[in-house]
Amino acid sequence: MKFSLIVCTYMRPESLLDLLHSVKNQLLYPDEILIIDGSSNQETENVLKNNEFRNLKYFLVSDKDKGLTKQRNFGISKVANDSEIICFLDDDTVLEIDYFSETIKTFEENNDVSGVGGVAINEYKWKLQEKHKLYNKNKYYLFEGYYYKEGIRNVVRNYLRLASNLGPGRMPGYSHGRTCGFPMTGKIYDVDLLIGMSMSFRKVVFKNINFSKFFEGYGLYEDADFSLRALKFGKNVINTKVRLSHFHDQSGRPNRYQYGKMVVRNGWYVWRIKNSNPNIRDRFKWNAITILLTLIRYTNIISLKDKEAAFTEALGRTVGWWSLFFNKPKHTNNKLSDKPL
Numbered sequence: 001m002k003f004s005l006i007v008c009t010y011m012r013p014e015s016l017l018d019l020l021h022s023v024k025n026q027l028l029y030p031d032e033i034l035i036i037d038g039s040s041n042q043e044t045e046n047v048l049k050n051n052e053f054r055n056l057k058y059f060l061v062s063d064k065d066k067g068l069t070k071q072r073n074f075g076i077s078k079v080a081n082d083s084e085i086i087c088f089l090d091d092d093t094v095l096e097i098d099y100f101s102e103t104i105k106t107f108e109e110n111n112d113v114s115g116v117g118g119v120a121i122n123e124y125k126w127k128l129q130e131k132h133k134l135y136n137k138n139k140y141y142l143f144e145g146y147y148y149k150e151g152i153r154n155v156v157r158n159y160l161r162l163a164s165n166l167g168p169g170r171m172p173g174y175s176h177g178r179t180c181g182f183p184m185t186g187k188i189y190d191v192d193l194l195i196g197m198s199m200s201f202r203k204v205v206f207k208n209i210n211f212s213k214f215f216e217g218y219g220l221y222e223d224a225d226f227s228l229r230a231l232k233f234g235k236n237v238i239n240t241k242v243r244l245s246h247f248h249d250q251s252g253r254p255n256r257y258q259y260g261k262m263v264v265r266n267g268w269y270v271w272r273i274k275n276s277n278p279n280i281r282d283r284f285k286w287n288a289i290t291i292l293l294t295l296i297r298y299t300n301i302i303s304l305k306d307k308e309a310a311f312t313e314a315l316g317r318t319v320g321w322w323s324l325f326f327n328k329p330k331h332t333n334n335k336l337s338d339k340p341l
Contacts, residue, residue, distance in 0.1 A: 001104050003085035003200070005030040006075035008068055010038045013047040015092040015249045020053050022094045022244075028101040030055060031083065036075040038066040068196075068219040069211045076206050087200040092249035096121070102241040103200050106188065114234025115201045115227060117194035118242030119181060125149065126183035143167070146183035153296055154178075162289050169193050169238055171228070173278060174285035175271035181238070188239045192231065192274070196223030197246045205233050214269060214329065220262040224270045256309045260297075260316020261323075264290055269329040290321055 005023065009016050016035070023033065033056040037044050048058055057078070065074045072088065079086055085107055087100070099118065106116045126146045129135070138158040141148045150158065157163045157176075164170070168178045169191030182189055209229050215222035227236055254262070271278075271286055278286070294317040300310035 001084045001108060002031045002080070002082055003087060003100070003104060004032045004034060004079045004083040005087045005089065006034045006036065006072065006079070007089050007091055008036045008038070008071035008075065009044060009091040010066075011040070011044075012091050012249050013039075013044040015247065016044060017047055017051060018094055019089065019091060020051070020056075022096075022099075024053060025097055026095065026100050027098050028104060030087070030100065032057060032080055034075045034078055035059065036061060036071040038071055067216050069213070069215045069222050072211045072222075076210065079203070079206075084203055085200055086203055086206060088196065088198075089244075090197040090246065092247045093120075093197055094245045094247070096243040099242055099244055102239060102243075106237065106239045106242070107200075107202065110188075110235075110237070112235050113237050114205055115194050115199060115230050115236035116242065117191070117200075117236070117238045118198035118244055119184060119238065119240050120197065120246040121184075121243050122245040122247070123181075124184065125180070141178070141180055144183060144185060146185075148180045148183075153293055156292065156296065157289065160288075160292070162285060162292065169236075171224075171271075171274045172282075173275050174282040174289070175267065175274065176286065176289045182240050184240045184243075186241055188237050191236050191238050192228060193224050194227045194236050194238070198242065198244055199223060199227070201230060202234070205230050208233065214331070215266070220259070221266040221270045225273055228270070228273045256313040257316040257319075260313035260318075261320035262316075263313075264294075264317050264320030265323065265329055268324055269331065272331065287321075290317075294318055294321065 033053060035048065035056065035058045037060045045058065045060060061071060061074055065071060076086065085104065087103065103116050107113060126148050129142065129145055129147050135142060135147055139150055139155055141150055154163060164172050164177045166172050166177060168180050168182055171177045171192045211222055212225050215225065230236065275282060294314055297310060297314035297317060301307045304310050
């Protein structure tokens, strides 16, 4: 299957170069690589001129096409007509050698799959369960013979019976799903949500929908929004053989206050994509969890070194929650179909 790789980047030339070197070493190489650059200088362009990569096409976009959502849509519009799969990677990732071969194999062997995501091995926290050991299920999440130690946010939610009632990658009726990922069992798991750092879709999906204009700018949760709408065209899966590392380069990210607001407002928007008319129980749980996570973020002012970041993010979450009473986000077009490219 012919496939294209789109990498949207902003002011991260060295991170991008690390990614491209890992692409160069792949067992299966992309038929085209589209670099969509929103940088305000020429450092990324110069790095690419000094390092040759086969099938690479570079685009420095103008102001009207800057921002992750716009850059993704711009990249899709430049994909070759005969490409069957479009892959997206964050510019601060590095791939294992069989990343693309396992991704394409998943599509080839599963006709009902329209979206495939991978696993970040450097963020992997799963461990094998020990025989005869009892695990406190409020503090550990158990799955297929593995366990995952819950963070304080999920421990509190577990005790308050506010945890997700579904597996990883699934969105319950009140949103706030499990974000622990999957153990590396070598299996493929059905999910609702794929993560923008590592997601690939059949091209037919993009003939029907694109990335929503609501997320233009930094675009927090634009990947969740697109993944949910893409379910109309087939299954989304995580293949635990599709592996990479994600290094979370901090450059180009919004300040913590704006981030906090987006966590709540964009989170509300995505929740209503999945559940457009939630019942009273789901409404209560979504709000209860949102308030709880905000309060926990306020306690980080005491428990963490970066007190200013904790306070400003918590404040942003607070303002974001109150703003929903007066100015709820408006969905663009139908909940499952934006205007195609």
